[in-house]
Amino acid sequence: MKILSGLSVAPGIVIGKALLYLEDDYPEIPRYMISADQVEGELGRFGQAVEDAAAELRELKEGSREISREQSVIFDAHILMAEDPDFHYQIRARIESEYENIEWIVWEVARDLSQKLMVSSDPYLRERAADIADVSRRIISHLMGIKRFSLSDLDDDVILVAHNLLPSDALGMNKSRVKALVMNMGSRTSHTAILAKAFGLPSVLGISTATREITSGDTLIVDGGAGKVILDPDEETLGRYRDSVADYKKNYAELLGLGELPAETLDGHRVALKANIEIPEEAEDLHRYGAEGIGLYRSEFLFLKSGQSADEEMQYHAYRSVIKAMKGKPVTIRTVDLGGDKLLSGLQTAQESNPLLGCRAIRFSLSLPEIFKTQLRAILRASVDGPVKIMFPMISGIEELEEAIAILEEAKGECRRRGQSYADRIEVGTMIEIPAAVMTADYLVERSDFFSIGTNDLIQYTLAVDRGNEKVSYLAQPTHPAVLRLIKAAIDAAHAGGIKAAMCGELAGDPHATPLLLGLGLDEFSMTAISIPKVKHLIRSANYEKCRDLAYEAVNCSSYKQVNALLDQWAG
Ligand code: PEP
Ligand code: MG
Numbered sequence: 001m002k003i004l005s006g007l008s009v010a011p012g013i014v015i016g017k018a019l020l021y022l023e024d025d026y027p028e029i030p031r032y033m034i035s036a037d038q039v040e041g042e043l044g045r046f047g048q049a050v051e052d053a054a055a056e057l058r059e060l061k062e063g064s065r066e067i068s069r070e071q072s073v074i075f076d077a078h079i080l081m082a083e084d085p086d087f088h089y090q091i092r093a094r095i096e097s098e099y100e101n102i103e104w105i106v107w108e109v110a111r112d113l114s115q116k117l118m119v120s121s122d123p124y125l126r127e128r129a130a131d132i133a134d135v136s137r138r139i140i141s142h143l144m145g146i147k148r149f150s151l152s153d154l155d156d157d158v159i160l161v162a163h164n165l166l167p168s169d170a171l172g173m174n175k176s177r178v179k180a181l182v183m184n185m186g187s188r189t190s191h192t193a194i195l196a197k198a199f200g201l202p203s204v205l206g207i208s209t210a211t212r213e214i215t216s217g218d219t220l221i222v223d224g225g226a227g228k229v230i231l232d233p234d235e236e237t238l239g240r241y242r243d244s245v246a247d248y249k250k251n252y253a254e255l256l257g258l259g260e261l262p263a264e265t266l267d268g269h270r271v272a273l274k275a276n277i278e279i280p281e282e283a284e285d286l287h288r289y290g291a292e293g294i295g296l297y298r299s300e301f302l303f304l305k306s307g308q309s310a311d312e313e314m315q316y317h318a319y320r321s322v323i324k325a326m327k328g329k330p331v332t333i334r335t336v337d338l339g340g341d342k343l344l345s346g347l348q349t350a351q352e353s354n355p356l357l358g359c360r361a362i363r364f365s366l367s368l369p370e371i372f373k374t375q376l377r378a379i380l381r382a383s384v385d386g387p388v389k390i391m392f393p394m395i396s397g398i399e400e401l402e403e404a405i406a407i408l409e410e411a412k413g414e415c416r417r418r419g420q421s422y423a424d425r426i427e428v429g430t431m432i433e434i435p436a437a438v439m440t441a442d443y444l445v446e447r448s449d450f451f452s453i454g455t456n457d458l459i460q461y462t463l464a465v466d467r468g469n470e471k472v473s474y475l476a477q478p479t480h481p482a483v484l485r486l487i488k489a490a491i492d493a494a495h496a497g498g499i500k501a502a503m504c505g506e507l508a509g510d511p512h513a514t515p516l517l518l519g520l521g522l523d524e525f526s527m528t529a530i531s532i533p534k535v536k537h538l539i540r541s542a543n544y545e546k547c548r549d550l551a552y553e554a555v556n557c558s559s560y561k562q563v564n565a566l567l568d569q570w571a572g
Contacts, residue, residue: 001234004207004214006187007473008227009193010528012202013245014180015238018218019158020211021151022164029140039095042102046091049142054079056138081135087113103143108135118309119368120276125531129309152176159222166341170195171279171304180222182229184210187473189456189506191341195301197528200280204229206470255533260290263525263536269544271518273536274332274526276504280318283325286529290536293330295452295526296391296504299375300336309371315378323386330387332429332452332502332526333379335372335404337361337393341468356466361394366403376411380422391429391452396436398443405447429502432490433457441490444495453490455505458482477560478507479516484555484563491521492572502526512567514538519551546554 008383034042057079081087087109095105110132117129151160151173160178162169166187170192181196188204196203202224214220214231221230221241229236242546264270274295275286279302302318303308310318323331339352339360352358353538379390392404405428428451432438436456441451455478458469462483465476476485487503494501496570502524507513509527511534517525525535550570557563 001237002213002231004182004204004229004231005230006182006204006207006210006227007188007470008225009186009188009203009205010181010197010201011248012180012200013224013240013241013248014159014202014221014222015233016179016220018161018182018214018216018220019154020214020216021160021162029103029107029463030101030144032101034099034101036093036099042105043092044096046088046102046106046139046267049139050082050088051468052142053082053138056142057082061318063246066232077131077281078135078138081131082139091329103140106136106140106143106410113128119370141560142443142476151178155287159220161210161220163211163277165192169467170199175199175457180220180224181205182214182220182222183208184208185468187467187470187476189459189476190468194276194298194456194506194528197276197530198276198282200530201264206473208254208470208517225566252533253329255537258290258533258536258540259450260287261536261540263292263539265518265539265542265544265547267544269518270526271522271539272502273532273539274330274502275529275532276526277529280322282324282529283322284330286326289529289532289543291329291529292534293332293387294322294326295332295502295524297331297333298337299333300338301340304342309374312374312378315375316381319382319388320377323382323388327387328386330389332389333429334391334393335362335375335379337364339364360406362392362400363394365392366400367409369407372404372407373414373561375412376408377415380411380415380426381420382425383426384421388423389427389429389450391431391450393431393454394433394457395430395444396434398441398447401430401444402445431504433505434461435486438490438493439550441493442497445499446495448497448499450500450502451490451494451526452502452504453481453487453522455487455503455507458486458505459507462486478510479554479560479563481555481557481563484516484520487517488520488551488555495521500524509535511535511538512564512571515542515547515570516551516554516563518542518544519547519549519554521548521551 008551014495057075090109091105094109095102114132116128117125151169154174154177157177157179159180159182161182165183177360178201181201181203183205184207186193193203193205202222204222204224207229219232221233263273264272272292274290274293275281276296277294278298302315319333339358340356359367379388382388392401395401412422429450429452430448431454432451433454437444456467459476459478463475465472467476489499499524500523503517504526508525509531514535552564554566557566
């Protein structure tokens with residue numbers, strides 16, 4: 001028996017068998033010069049890789065049990081692209097002029113092609129950009145000898161053990177088979193962690209030796225709440241954990257009994273508790289957790305799931321389904337936050353040297369106004385089915401916000417010209433995720449109907465800590481006084497401007513922080529739905545005036561350790 005410690009990311013206990021998934025990381029593509037007499041050899045390797053990729057695609061097409069007509073067409077299209085003479089011509093021309101290795105040449109040609117298509121005004125052509133990226137990845141995988149297996153095709157229940165599962169991998173996996181997640185990499189606020197939580201998967205991330213120590217078939221206990229993985233547990237430990245699973249379920253069932261009771265303190269201070277969702281299907285289940293609406297719909301997962309830019313109709317139907325499922329409760333749709341660790345294959349963001357500071361979120365949308373407007377039109381059209389709010393991610397200053405609002409106005413004009421209606425009043429919110437937004441919140445408030453504080457990024461950009469890097473995750477302290485002061489300043493600025501302050505970062509669902517956030521005056525807490533009952537229970541047992549005193553003390557602490565000690569003392 002061996003205990004491996006990592007970061008507690010999503011609570012719950014699971015006992016099961018490990019499945020090691022090692023092909024998840026797409027390694028860096030090698031780049032080196034070649035001599036003129038190596039060109040034909042490289043082209044020969046390319047020809048072989050294309051043949052192998054096409055054979056693999058045919059196999060996938062014929063071997064899939066329940067393949068839809070649509071999927072079959074995609075496989076055919078990918079085969080055609082891999083064998084396309086023009087593509088081959090461009091590869092030859094480029095290698096003969098640049099004398100670089102074939103993997104790099106394929107990547108470059110595919111990137112240039114995708115980029116040209118991405119900016120096209122024709123949605124069909126834009127969608128082809130992702131296909132080109134997908135096909136080229138497959139060819140490059142063959143050139144580099146990488147074997148990939150699919151997580152969507154699991155026959156047994158497993159605990160997935162991976163080096164670094166990408167958000168798109170997590171989306172595609174068979175969720176009824178994966179029971180828990182263990183990763184070498186990752187932090188509490190990485191997007192894979194957020195998805196794992198949304199799927200209700202107990203998860204422990206940041207165990208740097210996990211894939212070295214665990215082999216497929218090992219028995220594991222994953223204790224998500226404690227951030228522990230027990231490898232090959234003895235009988236006594238297994239028995240103890242089986243009892244804990246039963247207790248955990250019983251306690252949670254009691255909390256669920258709070259149902260739709262208001263999130264109101266003992267002295268009558270009321271706040272709203274809402275849910276964060278990543279995929280439309282999650283909306284169906286939110287009522288049972290007592291969610292008063294959706295405070296953050298991460299719309300980019302719609303794009304990530306299909307691996308391409310979603311067209312207007314597809315988005316419209318997805319947004320409508322969410323709005324209808326909420327039965328009149330408000331839905332806040334965050335415009336796409338692509339880039340960073342959420343890459344749409346085929347976009348240059350994949351090769352930015354510092355993607356978290358690069359073309360991400362609102363910057364991405366503003367750089368591709370046609371794609372942005374398509375999303376806004378889809379949201380506008382869906383707004384006739386129920387209350388919708390729009391919010392823009394990663395706003396760094398008033399110029400970006402004004403530009404985004406101007407494009408929203410253009411999208412409204414386009415809807416009117418097409419005779420498509422939309423709701424008269426749609427609130428527009430600003431996500432506060434960058435210190436610069438807090439420092440200029442008095443200006444942003446003038447053009448915003450609400451603020452929503454994204455603490456995952458606010459912590460990352462304030463403390464200069466990559467949110468996905470487990471090596472520095474010890475620094476990502478949400479209760480660091482700098483972070484608390486910024487949160488306080490954002491809430492105060494919202495109130496001074498007469499608007500509400502929401503929070504949709506992971507901190508909003510952290511029970512440890514509940515009294516502190518209440519005391520800081522937060523109006524709305526948005527979190528993974530499973531966290532709502534516990535937070536509601538804490539709010540209903542709290543006294544608002546005492547929480548205000550606690551918050552005052554906390555923002556005047558000198559260190560996160562002091563703040564945490566204060567919160568521990570409060571929790572008794
Ligand atoms: C945040 O940054 O806190 C947030 C809610 O957005 P995301 O986690 O999607 O970046
Ligand atoms: Mg964010």
